[in-house]
Every structure is written in C-alpha cells, then in structure tokens.
Amino acid sequence: MCTYSTEKIEVARSSGKGPAGWFPLRTATVYYDHPVHAPDEHTVNIDFLNPEQGPGARVAVELSLDTARELLAALQTTLERAAHH
Amino acid sequence: MAYDAVLAETVGIRGHGDDLVEAYTARPMAPGPRGGVVVIHHMPGYDRESKEVVRRFAVLGHDAICVNLYSREAPGAAPDDAAATARAQGGVPDERFVGDAKAAARWLRDLPTSNGRVGTIGYCSGGRQAFLSSIEVDVQAAVDCYGAFVVGTPPEGFPLQVQPLADRVAEVRAPILGLFGNDDSYPTPEQVDELEKLLQEHGKTYEFHRYDGAGHAFFSVDRPSYRPEAAVDGWRHVEAFFATHLAG
Numbered sequence: 577m578c579t580y581s582t583e584k585i586e587v588a589r590s591s592g593k594g595p596a597g598w599f600p601l602r603t604a605t606v607y608y609d610h611p612v613h614a615p616d617e618h619t620v621n622i623d624f625l626n627p628e629q630g631p632g633a634r635v636a637v638e639l640s641l642d643t644a645r646e647l648l649a650a651l652q653t654t655l656e657r658a659a660h661h
Numbered sequence: 662m663a664y665d666a667v668l669a670e671t672v673g674i675r676g677h678g679d680d681l682v683e684a685y686t687a688r689p690m691a692p693g694p695r696g697g698v699v700v701i702h703h704m705p706g707y708d709r710e711s712k713e714v715v716r717r718f719a720v721l722g723h724d725a726i727c728v729n730l731y732s733r734e735a736p737g738a739a740p741d742d743a744a745a746t747a748r749a750q751g752g753v754p755d756e757r758f759v760g761d762a763k764a765a766a767r768w769l770r771d772l773p774t775s776n777g778r779v780g781t782i783g784y785c786s787g788g789r790q791a792f793l794s795s796i797e798v799d800v801q802a803a804v805d806c807y808g809a810f811v812v813g814t815p816p817e818g819f820p821l822q823v824q825p826l827a828d829r830v831a832e833v834r835a836p837i838l839g840l841f842g843n844d845d846s847y848p849t850p851e852q853v854d855e856l857e858k859l860l861q862e863h864g865k866t867y868e869f870h871r872y873d874g875a876g877h878a879f880f881s882v883d884r885p886s887y888r889p890e891a892a893v894d895g896w897r898h899v900e901a902f903f904a905t906h907l908a909g
Contacts, residue, residue, distance in 0.1 A: 580704075580752075605748055605749045607748070609704075610705065615885055616885060617885050623749065625749055627746065631734070631738035631743055631746040632738060634742050634745055
C-alpha cells in the first residue's frame, strides 16, 4: 500500500452498516493502492469510517478500475435524477 | 538433527513518549550470543504475514521483534481496520516511529542472548522507515524493501506525513541493503537510481538488487504482487547481509 495518495472527505448525514450494525459515518478516505482482498495489484479503495466508534466502525470496498468508473457514472446519473426530485 | 525451536509471543514495550505499544517477538530456543532484527511492517499493517516474517528471522538465528506501529490509533483492531484508521489520520509520524524503533532495538539489546548488534528491515512504507532508522537509530544494518519517498517528492495536497530523506543521506550510519522491483511506481526505477547515486556520492556502504518482472510488494506471499523468484533471491541477500553485519 505504498502509493500513499489519499483523498479524504468529511461525511455528514450519512450512515453505513458494519459488522455491528448501522452507524453514522464521519469521514471517507479514497485511494488507489494495494487491496487487502481483491484479486488485483491495485484497486480503488474506499473506507467509510466513524473514528469516535473505533477502528471497527468501518465500511470498506476495494473496486477494480472498471467497477470504479461504472460506480462513478452511476453516482453521476443518480445525482442528476435526484436534482429533479 | 537440529533442535530448530523458536519462542514467539506478543509483548508490551514502552515506545515513543513512554507509550505502551504492542510488539510481536520471536527468539531461537538456543544459546546466544546473536544479533537482533527489528521488522517494520508494511502500510497494510501488523498482520499475519508480518508476524511470519518475524518468526522466519528467529528460524534464521536472530532474536526478532515487530512493533505494531498502529497500536495507539487502533489497539486490538483487525490489521486492515487499523491500517485504514492510521491512513485516515495521516499515517505514522516519523518522530513517533523513531521512538518506537529505538525501543525495539533496546528490547533486543537487553536480551541475555544479544551480542549488541541490531539490524532493521522494512517493507513498503516500512522500507522508508528502515532507511530512516539507519539515520536516527543505533543500528548496524538496514534493509529497505521497496520504500517509497526516500527520494522524490510526495504529490501536492498529500495528506500523509511523509517527507523525503534525500537531504539526509549524509547522516546514514549503517550499511544499507536495498531490494526493488523494476515495475514499481513507488519508488520508480529512476528514484532508485537517484538514491543509489546519493549513497555513492556520500561514500556509504550499500548494495542494491533490482528485479525485472517484479513491482511493489514482491515479498508479499498473500497478494497478487508476490514474485517468487525475486522474493527467493531477495531473502538470500537479506540472510547474507544480516549474517555479515550482525555477527559478533
């Protein structure tokens, strides 16, 4: 995991579900680096975290580049639709 | 028939700032004296494979210790959760790492089996930290396995607390072994060239081995980046390097 490059955002009014159930999210880090589990040398990784609730309060994904692009497009489409609600 | 027994266990040591930090240790069940090895885990954390490396050094005849550098942010957490927490908080500050590494070296030297000589080896972010240890810590050998940003400048807006060490090469006080993959981007082969040039200019004792067909993390046996040929040859050099510099 040595690209080190990391984007970090504050997360408000959002929730995630981890091993202990639902919890409020506080931050998210997004980075392109070595995955723990996915079968590629590098993946787009997102950690949704709540530091107040400890390291286990985490929703993590490791996405292939193709999947990350599709997710980005899907988010864009969804946000455009949301604007018309 | 060799006895070939090691004792491996978790201990608490007093690290930087007198904080109690977790460390994994392994020692041969044979009389000394012998040299000690500080293992510095990779950025993904103090995980099962890092502990395997600690045990391997004991099998090779060294007392060995690996401090959980994320002990403070995430005590008792799963290694991947701890690594994510540490990343979100900007990583491990150099000053804190140095304090923990000094404590680990002291723990090794306080063993009745110690010959007083200690080496460090680090992988990924730990490679850079191993290099840093050759400047800041009393060690007799340091092994940098593909550490990024020993030279080169981190990108702008970079939230992690790493600074290049190029301007401190003159202060290196231990022989350096560097192991790198030619397909790596962190560090790039050009950055490895630059580091080698700096070590030469300052008259430092070093040896570099660079592998085609290997990128970052080629020692990581549980990841797709694993390259057996590079890893087997790399281990051979590590064994010889420590056998030479930690003997006594």
